[in-house]
Amino acid sequence: MLSIATRPDVLPLDVIDYLSELNQRMPVQIELGLQTIHQKTSDLINRAHDLVCFDEAVKKLREKNIEVIVHIINGLPFETKDMMIETVKHINKLDVQGIKIHMLHLMEKTKMGHDYKKNPWNLLTLEDYVDVTVDQILWLRKDIIIHRLTGDAPLKMLIAPDWTKRKFVVTNEIDKKLRKIGLFQGDYYEKELHTGNSASAAL
Numbered sequence: 181m182l183s184i185a186t187r188p189d190v191l192p193l194d195v196i197d198y199l200s201e202l203n204q205r206m207p208v209q210i211e212l213g214l215q216t217i218h219q220k221t222s223d224l225i226n227r228a229h230d231l232v233c234f235d236e237a238v239k240k241l242r243e244k245n246i247e248v249i250v251h252i253i254n255g256l257p258f259e260t261k262d263m264m265i266e267t268v269k270h271i272n273k274l275d276v277q278g279i280k281i282h283m284l285h286l287m288e289k290t291k292m293g294h295d296y297k298k299n300p301w302n303l304l305t306l307e308d309y310v311d312v313t314v315d316q317i318l319w320l321r322k323d324i325i326i327h328r329l330t331g332d333a334p335l336k337m338l339i340a341p342d343w344t345k346r347k348f349v350v351t352n353e354i355d356k357k358l359r360k361i362g363l364f365q366g367d368y369y370e371k372e373l374h375t376g377n378s379a380s381a382a383l
Contacts, residue, residue, distance in 0.1 A: 183249075185211040188237030189229040200244035210241055211249040211280070217270045218263055221256050225292065235274065242275045249327060250276050254312050255284035255304040255341075257292075261312050268316045271324070272369060278325040281316065283309055283350075285333035286340045293339050306343040310353045315368070317358070322366035329354055 182202060191210075202208050216222060217231050238248050250271055254264050271279065283304070286293045304312070313329060320326070330350045338345070358364070 181207045181209065183209040183211060185213075185251075187229065188212050188234045191237050191240065193240070196240050196244055196246075199241070199246055203244065203246050207247070209247045209249055209278075211251060212237060213251045214267070214271070215251065215253045216256055216259065216263070217267045218259065221259055221263075224257055231270075238274050238276060247277045248275070249278035249280060250274075251280045251282060253282045253284050254309060254316075257284075257301055261308075261315070264312050265315055265319055268319050272319070272321045276324060278327050279320065280328035280331075281313060281326070282328065282331045283341070283344050285331070285338060285344060287333055287337040288339060289337065296339060303341050305341075306350065306353065309350065310357055313354055314357045314361075317354075317365050318363055318368040320365055321369055322364075326365070 184199075199208055199210065212234065213227075214234050215225070215227060219230060222230065238250075241248050252264075252267055252271070268279075286296045286303075309330075317326070330344065330347055332344065332347050335345065344350070
C-alpha cells in the first residue's frame with residue numbers, strides 16, 4: 181500500500197496518470213486536505229484552494245480508480261457545530277473511501293498560534309469535540325472508513341487545547357457516547373435518506 185498526503189491543487193493530469201500507473205502495481209491511496217467546505221473559513225486559514233478544486237480532484241482520482249481519504253478539522257476559528265456537520269454532509273456526496281477527523285491544534289511558530297495568543301477566541305472543549313464528532317459519525321455514510329477520530333501535536337509546540345494531549349481519552353469518550361445513545365455510523369444519514377426528513381430532529 182502506498183499512501184500519499186497532498187493538496188488537491190497540485191494534482192495535474194500527468195501526475196494523476198502516473199499515480200494510476202502505480203495503482204496497477206500496488207494499491208494507492210491519496211489523502212486530500214479538505215478541512216472545511218466553508219469558503220470564509222478557508223480564506224481565514226489561508227487554505228488557498230476552493231471547494232470546486234477539491235471536488236474536481238476527487239473526481240479525477242476516482243476516474244482512475246484511486247482511493248481517496250479526506251482530512252477535515254473540527255474547531256476551526258468561528259465555525260459552528262452545524263458548519264462542521266455540513267462539511268461531512270458534503271463528503272457524503274463524493275466518491276471517497278475514507279476520512280480522517282482532526283481537532284484544531286494551535287501551535288507555537290505558526291501564524292494562527294500567534295493570532296490566538298494575541299487575541300484568543302473560544303475553542304472547543306473536550307465535551308464539545310465529542311458532541312460534534314459523534315454527530316458527524318452518525319451523519320457519515322456507512323461505507324466511508326473512519327481512519328482517525330483525533331490527532332496529536334508535538335507537546336513542546338502545543339499552545340491549546342490542552343485536552344488534546346489525552347488522545348485515548350478523546351477516542352474513549354466518543355465510543356462511550358455512541359454506546360450510551362445506542363447508535364452507529366450513518367444512522368442519521370440513512371434515516372434522512374429513507375424518510376427525507378431531518379434525522380437529528382427525529383431521533
